[in-house]
Amino acid sequence: MGNMELTENHRQYWRKNLNITAILLAIWFVVTFGVGYFARDLNFTFFGWPFSFWMGAQGSLVVYCLIIWYYARYMNNLDIEHGVQETEE
């Protein structure tokens, strides 16, 4: 750890991290609880499934995978952009 004074660069990195976390969390919330709450109303047919059934069984899972994949990619790039990536040994 040592002596570390956080620079503006560091603060910016953390702010961006919080922003992307909040955005992805909002998507997660809408897909899970939003669609869940209005499940009865979102009952139109979607390739054979009632839409909300499909969302619960398949669609939300795909979105979860995408959220995590995107976060990993975004953060790994952000690390490099702000010079806080781990050094190769």
Added chain:
Amino acid sequence: MAGMFGSDAGPSSAASNKAFKQNLNKVYKWYTGGFLIFVIALAILEQMGLPRQWIGFIFLLATIGLYAGIGIMSRTTDAAEYYVAGRRVPAIYNGMATGADWMSAASFIGMAGTLYLTGYGGLAFIMGWTGGYCLVALFLAPYMRKFGQFTVPDFLGERYGGNLPRFLGVLAAILCSFTYVVAQIYGVGLITARLTGVAFEIGIFLGLGGILVCSFLGGMRAVTWTQVAQYIILIVAYMIPVVWLSVKQTNVPVPQAIYGYQLQKVTAEEKRLTNDPKELEVREIFKQRSATLTEKLKDPAVALAADKDAATKKVADLKAANAPMAEIAAAEKALASLPKDAEAAKKAWTAAKAGADTKSKPLNGMVPHANQFAGDPKGDAAAQKAYDVSRRNFLALIFCLMVGTAALPHILMRYYTVPSVKEARESVSWSLFFIFLLYFTAPALAVLVKYEVFTVLIGTPFDHLPVWIAEWNRVDPGLLSVTDINKDGILQLNEMSIGGDIIVLAAPAIGGLPYVVSGLVAAGGLAAALSTADGLLLTIANALSHDLYYKMIDPNASTARRVTISKVLLLVVALCAAYVAAQKPADILFLVSAAFSFAAAAFFPVLVLGIFWKRATGIAASLGMIAGLGTTFYYMVTTQPWLRSVFGVTSPIQLWWDIQPISAGLFGVPVGFAVIILVSLVTPAPSKKIQDLVDHVRYPNLKSA
């Protein structure tokens, strides 16, 4: 060979990590190929007349032998290897191991069955047990990896300073892991018994051997590489019957994409069956039975005496009339099976009445598969309330399962094993991807099996029923039984009782696949249960040896001593869990779900605030954990029937906002957050050292720029 899963030598470098990964790719490619050849060879032998019992034994011995072999090859006494597999597990392999660690007997065997029985309502488990990984990825995994110790209580101890948070962490980790591991060992016993025909208790100890030889010798390293092997078996085993059923029904080999149309057909069948005259006949008979039982329950003592008189008289009459021995024996058996006293009669009849009530409902008491929630928002007041409560509980259950997923120590521990923060993030993607493969398929399996049951099975004459029905009935009548209630010689839906656990295990038979696939599926279920049990036992043993013994009792203990103690504890905990599982505890499914609520309330607030809020203080953390866990525990004990009887609670059940006890974490989590925040604000801020630690975990590499 000893170097196949990494050696004990020194710290890992990027180049050696790459070579290590390439080596792993080779090993597991050969392994998968070998496994497929093994299954094909068994299939050929089956065609040549190898008895079924043998196939079961070969599967059992081959897979457990394989796991034991990996365990022996990965044996270690090095602390970093034993606790975190040397921190050199590549993201994709950690993902696979997490997948196997995560998917328990409940996911593999129970999930599709739950979906079959509850339709849309069961999707709470699908969403809850996958969506939780979003929380793992966004809030926990990368930061825990950067922190880089050995266990979850480690983090609590360092971040919040002092032994109290660490000790509470140990307690909570043991509480959720132990209830969970009992359920896994129970599952192991069940599958072993089915696969080979040995007694349940012997099955438990056979399976226990498989768990122990692996985790005992090599700790996290052995468990990781075994879990990867187990994941491959379980996913292959899960896919084959589903794809087969899909091809059989629709000619398309991608069930996940096509079962929507099968769902439409199932929905149409449900409408037809609800008004089918024969079904109505059966339901009417059950309604009468229920009415008779209601009458009897008004005064059980008198009714029981009357029953006894009638049965005694029947035996006497038959004997007097020189009736055939079989009839007399049946009448005597009926007499002997009457409840012993009024108390027992009341209990038995109440249960029988509940069963008859369910069976007098349309579709055998199942809700229509695609129906979102019970009740009706546009109906009368009762229907509106039913709709509201059902929806609220559905969402509450998802919340608890998700937050619980993100807080289970045996899962979080896995992210300590990857080489870097970057890999930790990627590893969560891989974890969810590998879990997704199975969870994405389970709803398809449920619908395809339901279609098969509705269209092929229902309406079959009793003397033409497929063989597997009789076979499963022999294994356990509680899982599957058929009775010709209205004596028309044809099977109606309400004449069949089916347990959820059978859906996956019987799917190969339902689809008409050879027995070797049934064996494969059972081996997959075994892999799922064993892998989860491995991870859980390790979590408990490490919490005790590392956190309790090394960090709190004897900080000067040598590495070798710590690992030895961990191994001994592992053995003790495993035996305790096996002992509890052998008692066949009543509400095992509830216990598993309860573990999620406990983990959610105990760990999630304290971990998340520990990373995202520097101001969170040690005292606040301890109080928050106690309050969250306490609230959850209180709600469960006062509302859940089994826990009420254990703790002797007699006050009337008071549900808060009609939330079911299974979702008690819904109250525990916010209470935990609130207590930590409020208490932190009135206690002095954490020291500079701890604030620096928080910065340290927030940045993958914090050099003074």
